Amino acid sequence: MYNQILELDCPFSFEHLYRHPGPLIPYDRGSTRKQVAIIGGGIAGLVSAYELSQLNHQVTLLEADSRLGGRIKTHYFSDGTYGELGAMRVPASHGCTLHYIDQFKLPKRPFINYNPAAFYYLRGKKTRLDNYQELFSIYNLTPDEKEYPGVIYDQLLSELINTFSEQEKWELFAPTFTSDKVRKYDNLTVTDFFQNHLSPDAFQLLGHATGAIHYEKVSLLNGLIDFFAWHQVEQYQLIGGMETLVKALVQRISGTIQTEAKVTNIVMTDKGVRVGWNKLDKQETAEFDYIICTVPTTALAQINFDPILPNKQQEAINNLGYCSSSKTILHCTARPWEFAENIYGGGSFTDLNIEKCRYPCDNAQLDTNNFSQPHFVAKNKDISYQPSVLTAAYRWEDNSRKFVTLDESNKTDLTLEEISQIHPNIKQYTDDVVHSIWDEDNNPGSGSYAYFAPGDREKYQPFLGQPYPINNPRVFFAGEHLGINHASIQGAIQTALAATIDILENS
Structure with missing residues (x-):
């Protein structure tokens, strides 16, 4: 899909760039149904499996982890409250993602990105976002x-x-x-x-x-x-958690889905391609017409290809960078940030290790009496005294890597100590703490999302998703790392659709 972009001669538009191609029936040129293996059960793999199974192709999805969803990961507490450990929002411009949300009639609400009532905590000073001028005295700024x-x-x-x-x-x-x-x-x-x-x-x-x-x-x-x-785009979150999208896709896939099935080798044969995987310490193999490989490059590098991948493609797989990130969510018996500090949605920003925290948006509504700037009030004040989940920390890069080195009790102590700088009474309302560090989660692949360092884009992007073998493609690639807009569900889905269309047009 990205390959045709340079041919476009019209004003730039995200609506055009990110639109869903619609039903894939017109691309399905073959009369015989194909056997297709999908490697990876994240959003890219699930979309590919869904679309192929809708056209009655025989799908086998292999996921190394015990769970599906990849970097969409909602943590559900026993009382029904939940927090997002992975993807947490969908911009209104992300047409491919919204296509499935709307098709499956998944309920959504606005995600509040900016709330002036939230806090900055910088250089030891705490102030509301809309009182940012109070920070000027502690920074040496030009006029x-x-x-x-x-x-x-x-x-x-x-x-x-x-x-x-x-x-x-x-x-x-x-x-x-x-x-x-x-x-x-x-x-x-x-x-x-x-x-x-x-x-x-x-x-x-x-x-x-x-x-x-x-x-x-x-x-x-x-x-x-x-x-x-x-930026400056309306955003949404899914009511019930981002994993409602994962569950909706899984329910509609007709085919075989295996979890704890780690693919180890991919071998070209006269008839197609043979895949080997480990399942409960037992090696299994099967032959397929085509494969869509959706795993991150860190996991892809552990799969043996026969014959080996082209040098440039292997170099790109081995060297693409991934950002480190981690989150900590707190299960709270009530919402002191709401009833004590009037923060309904949005996020606070710090120079501490926790970096930023995010507030739930489910009890927030825009104050229609205040049009000077966004101002949020409670939908229902009673909800503020009910259990909820606070994203107490969302760390990137160095902050995340430092956090990884701590043992579990120190992780919790540090998080609670630092979030207390913003919300002094938060500890008395916290009864459970969950840490999620993507660097430690090796099944999706280490790191949270791909990034290009200077010069990497031209060096790696043309080769990362190159079909294999080039002269008679049997393996197609998809995933967040191939979406040029990294760290988005949209990018993963768009590459999955492109790989699926490639198979349909080749078969």
Whole structure:
């Protein structure tokens, strides 16, 4: 799907870029139904399996973990409350994701990204987001830098995007570059860009207030795509948890689904392709017409291909970077952030190890009496005194890697100590703590999502998803790492649809 982008000669539009192709029947050219193995039970694998099974192809899905969903991971507590340990929101522009949410009639609500009543806790000072001016006394800022950090962030990146032609905007999402300007920005990091435009203290303030400080290894182009695709767009969360999408797909897949089935080898044969996997310490094999491999590159690198993958493809698989991230959720007997501090949805930002926390949106509604800026009030004040889940920490990169090194009790102690800087009485309402560290979860593949370092995009993207073997493709690739807009359900689904269409057109 991304391959045709450079041919587009029209104004840039996410609606066009991210739209679902519709029913896949027109692509299904073969008369005989095919045997297809799907490797990986994350969202990409599930969408591929769903679409193929809807067309009556014989699907076998193999997932190494004991659970399905990959990086969509909702934790359900015994009282029915839940928190998201993985993906937590869907932008309104992500047409492929919303296609399935709407098709399966999954209920959703607005995800509140910004709430002025939430807090900054920076350099030991705590203040509401809408009282950001109180931070200026503890940072050495120029007069122009004494502005809301989010506004400066928006202005700098919006001004940069506005220098791109329509063709160059499309090229941000194309597998290869033709523009020297696009290539130039791919060779800088996000932090290079902001440090070149801000004083050291302004960068520290903006970096912690927006998360940009953790993008020191990520190419500016990768960061610009994140901003362009996610920022100032209405977002949703699924009522009942993001895993409701996973469950809806699983229920509708007609075929075989095996969990705890770790694929070890893929061998080309005269008739098709043979797959070997370990299931309960027993080696199993089966032959298929085609394969869609949706696992992250860290897991893909552990599969033996015969004949071996092309050198450039193997190099890309071995060297693609992954961001570290982790979350801690607290099960709370009541919501002191609501009844004591009037925070309904949104997030607080810190320079502590917890980095940022996120508040549940289920009891939030926009105050229709206040139109000057978004202001949220309770839907029902009684709900504030009922159990809920607080995302107490959402750590990236260095903060996440430091957290990994702690033992379980120290992880909990550190999180509670730091979240208490923002909400001093939170401990007395906390009765359960759950940590999720993607670096430690090796079945989806270490790390939380892929990223391109400077220069990686041109070096790796053309080869990562190259069908195998090139002259007679039997294995097609999909997954979050192939979606140029990384860290999104949309990217994973879009690559799954592209791989599925490739099979339909080849069969």
